[in-house]
Amino acid sequence: MPAIVERASAVLTVTIEGRNAVNPVDHQTYVGVARALQEIDDRPDIRCGILRGAGDLNFCAGGDMREIREAGEAAMADPRAEISAMFEAYWFPHLGPHDDTSSRTFYFREHAMNYRRRTLSPVIAAVNGWCLGAGLILMLLHSSQRIAGRSARFGMAEIKLGMSGGLALSDLQHQVSGRGVALLLSGEPIDAETALDIGLINEVVDDDAVFERARVVAESIAARPRLSALAEKQAMIHAADSPSRRAAWGALARAMRVAAESSGVGEAR
Amino acid sequence: MIDDWRDDGPCATLVLHLGRGDAAHGLAQLHRRLDAWSTDVTSHALLIRGGWAGGGIGDLIRCEAGALARLPRPTKPIIALVEADCLDLGLVLLGLLSHIRIASSAARFGFPEVATGVAGAAALSGLARQMAYLPLRQWALTGRLADAGAALRAGLVTETGSPDRASALAEEWLQRMASLAPLAIQSEIAAIRHTQGQAHESARAFRFGHTNISMFDADAVEGPLAFEQKRAPRYRGARHLLDGGA
Numbered sequence: 068m069p070a071i072v073e074r075a076s077a078v079l080t081v082t083i084e085g086r087n088a089v090n091p092v093d094h095q096t097y098v099g100v101a102r103a104l105q106e107i108d109d110r111p112d113i114r115c116g117i118l119r120g121a122g123d124l125n126f127c128a129g130g131d132m133r134e135i136r137e138a139g140e141a142a143m144a145d146p147r148a149e150i151s152a153m154f155e156a157y158w159f160p161h162l163g164p165h166d167d168t169s170s171r172t173f174y175f176r177e178h179a180m181n182y183r184r185r186t187l188s189p190v191i192a193a194v195n196g197w198c199l200g201a202g203l204i205l206m207l208l209h210s211s212q213r214i215a216g217r218s219a220r221f222g223m224a225e226i227k228l229g230m231s232g233g234l235a236l237s238d239l240q241h242q243v244s245g246r247g248v249a250l251l252l253s254g255e256p257i258d259a260e261t262a263l264d265i266g267l268i269n270e271v272v273d274d275d276a277v278f279e280r281a282r283v284v285a286e287s288i289a290a291r292p293r294l295s296a297l298a299e300k301q302a303m304i305h306a307a308d309s310p311s312r313r314a315a316w317g318a319l320a321r322a323m324r325v326a327a328e329s330s331g332v333g334e335a336r
Numbered sequence: 337m338i339d340d341w342r343d344d345g346p347c348a349t350l351v352l353h354l355g356r357g358d359a360a361h362g363l364a365q366l367h368r369r370l371d372a373w374s375t376d377v378t379s380h381a382l383l384i385r386g387g388w389a390g391g392g393i394g395d396l397i398r399c400e401a402g403a404l405a406r407l408p409r410p411t412k413p414i415i416a417l418v419e420a421d422c423l424d425l426g427l428v429l430l431g432l433l434s435h436i437r438i439a440s441s442a443a444r445f446g447f448p449e450v451a452t453g454v455a456g457a458a459a460l461s462g463l464a465r466q467m468a469y470l471p472l473r474q475w476a477l478t479g480r481l482a483d484a485g486a487a488l489r490a491g492l493v494t495e496t497g498s499p500d501r502a503s504a505l506a507e508e509w510l511q512r513m514a515s516l517a518p519l520a521i522q523s524e525i526a527a528i529r530h531t532q533g534q535a536h537e538s539a540r541a542f543r544f545g546h547t548n549i550s551m552f553d554a555d556a557v558e559g560p561l562a563f564e565q566k567r568a569p570r571y572r573g574a575r576h577l578l579d580g581g582a
């Protein structure tokens with residue numbers, strides 16, 4: 068079971084469940100979590116999500132090393148096939164998953180496609196313990212607010228393992244200060260207070276209060292009109308994606324129009 | 337401009353000395369040294385320390401303004417240790433060259449030359465995309481100096497400490513960065529530099545292609561394998577990205 072989905076009122080909690088206490092994500096887990104997060108966007112009865120790690124000791128310590136190494140070896144054996152599979156998945160996501168899941172290109176293809184997915188509804192990340200590599204990617208791509216325990220640690224361990232942390236670092240670069248990027252460049256983890264300083268997370272609380280605090284924040288967001296919260300997050304994403312301020316204004320106007328036209332301003336529920 | 341140069345296996349150290357009146361000559365000297373270092377495949381990280389004050393942008397403009405633009409910007413990690421004042425040309429070089437910046441509590445930062453009518457240094461430095469906007473604008477417009485704490489809060493420096501602690505921190509960072517897989521870290525630095533200021537979607541698309549370069553390298557297999565076998569990785573770093581290519 069790669070992800071557990073639980074609903075309480077209008078809040079959906081998605082729990083990353085790895086094969087041990089630090090919740091490493093293999094490919095199947097990553098895809099499962101991404102699909103569970105998609106539910107938050109798809110279900111009209113859900114207004115906010117919470118993303119957490121199973122067991123409450125760790126959020127997610129990153130990818131499955133053996134799987135990554137095997138994918139890397141396959142890639143080196145036939146780089147042309149791997150590169151074309153990745154580019155196809157990134158640029159043509161509408162083509163959908165490849166039928167042949169036994170193909171050795173499956174790992175990179177699915178990875179590339181999942182990288183383009185972002186949850187558009189508000190999501191609160193509740194982070195305890197390790198939040199590394201793929202865990203950090205999940206947090207960066209999908210969460211809009213982040214609450215961490217005092218003992219939480221964040222990092223891009225890939226760099227220490229000979230790999231580029233590239234895909235996640237482009238999100239990181241847009242979300243934290245230049246100091247934050249420099250700190251994470253070494254692959255060494257940073258603590259929760261430093262993460263707060265560089266703008267990576269919103270709040271630090273006691274370890275045993277993380278999920279409860281996330282629940283309170285999620286409930287307060289869920290009590291607001293769904294479409295305005297959705298429009299606000301989408302406008303933020305589009306503004307970051309826009310090449311100019313004028314384009315960002317256009318994105319904002321479109322998001323506001325969608326919210327207003329769908330249910331009427333003041334009652335956009 | 338270079339007081340001393342030391343090679344110690346994968347780590348190199350450059351002691352900087354900025355003097356008034358020899359900016360163009362000094363930059364040419366720095367240019368040659370960085371060129372040689374960036375193509376040395378045995379050296380993986382560089383620490384620049386010494387005096388970051390004394391050089392004037394005014395001198396440079398009077399001599400040869402293009403020298404800064406032509407300065408190599410290696411994608412190998414460069415750590416800067418700022419122990420005292422880092423002003424004018426020194427601050428421009430800090431912004432252009434270094435990726436990790438350690439400041440002593442005695443350090444001060446700014447562009448005092450603006451008071452003598454020389455403007456534009458802040459723009460030359462590329463710092464507008466690396467630190468908070470308002471502090472940079474204040475430094476550039478008023479010529480006031482900021483202390484290490486303010487530089488840390490503005491995101492200009494990575495870490496601060498007492499003079500002894502700052503020196504130790506810089507050495508730690510040098511060793512740490514030199515131990516990383518050369519291709520992976522160069523790929524990161526090149527990508528960060530290239531995508532600074534880009535719209536998010538463009539930056540992602542660039543990185544997607546760029547990341548593939550380091551995913552299809554022997555080091556990307558060696559790292560996870562060493563992790564599984566609980567041993568230190570033996571990176572080859574045979575391929576290097578071209579300096580300035582990204």
